[in-house]
Amino acid sequence: MCSSRKFLPTFTFSLVLCCVFIGTYYCFTQAITDGGYTEWSAWANCTKTCGEGVQVRYRSCSNPSPGRYGKDCYRFGPNEDTKPCFLTICPVDGKYSDWGPFSVCDKPCNGGKQVRTRQCNNPPPVFGGRPCEGPDKEEKDCNTNPCVPVNGGFTEWGSYSACSVTCGKGKMTRTRSCTNPAPLYGGKGCDGPDSETAECDMEPCRPQQHQGKAASQAPKPAGKAPENAEQSAKPA
Numbered sequence: 001m002c003s004s005r006k007f008l009p010t011f012t013f014s015l016v017l018c019c020v021f022i023g024t025y026y027c028f029t030q031a032i033t034d035g036g037y038t039e040w041s042a043w044a045n046c047t048k049t050c051g052e053g054v055q056v057r058y059r060s061c062s063n064p065s066p067g068r069y070g071k072d073c074y075r076f077g078p079n080e081d082t083k084p085c086f087l088t089i090c091p092v093d094g095k096y097s098d099w100g101p102f103s104v105c106d107k108p109c110n111g112g113k114q115v116r117t118r119q120c121n122n123p124p125p126v127f128g129g130r131p132c133e134g135p136d137k138e139e140k141d142c143n144t145n146p147c148v149p150v151n152g153g154f155t156e157w158g159s160y161s162a163c164s165v166t167c168g169k170g171k172m173t174r175t176r177s178c179t180n181p182a183p184l185y186g187g188k189g190c191d192g193p194d195s196e197t198a199e200c201d202m203e204p205c206r207p208q209q210h211q212g213k214a215a216s217q218a219p220k221p222a223g224k225a226p227e228n229a230e231q232s233a234k235p236a
């Protein structure tokens with residue numbers, strides 16, 4: 001019959017040896033365990049409230065976690081995934097183009113204005129964007145020198161009109177205008193008449209002809225304008 005004292009040390013040693021073996025096996029299997037990913041998380045919110053943004057989702061290498069000598073999860077791909085997202089079109093605020101050149105001065109003297117403009121089209125405001133800030137027109141003074149008075153001058157005399165009668169003696173007229181130059185900036189008007197008349201001598205009238213009708217033919221040459229030519233002067 002076995003002694004109980006002899007049996008107990010043997011059982012205790014066996015139990016300890018078994019625990020050591022199991023622990024060692026567990027530790028070994030844990031150390032060589034390859035990692036595995038969890039399921040993907042839900043997609044995060046879009047990174048932008050308008051226009052094109054990005055959505056992201058994640059997964060972790062914890063199902064199971066890799067052991068000390070195990071392989072990590074990157075052999076299965078990245079732990080992060082992205083995709084583009086678009087919620088709505090973004091408003092575009094307007095911006096001005098460059099200034100255009102200044103216009104020609106609107107006055108030659110006594111102070112005028114030059115104007116330049118720019119357009120709100122670089123880009124124009126769209127999709128609820130704000131309009132351009134600032135003025136679209138700019139002015140500056142020009143030709144501030146005082147105007148010099150310009151006196152009026154007559155043009156050359158025009159040709160005489162046809163004789164006022166078809167026979168006998170009549171009158172013909174010629175004119176000129178005060179536009180060479182016209183008086184400006186307080187200058188004086190033209191001196192002298194702007195029209196003059198001269199006699200014209202047609203062929204003698206026959207008994208059945210009547211004077212007073214408009215001449216249909218050129219008057220006979222009468223040399224230079226007669227000294228007694230009638231002149232009608234208009235005030236300058």
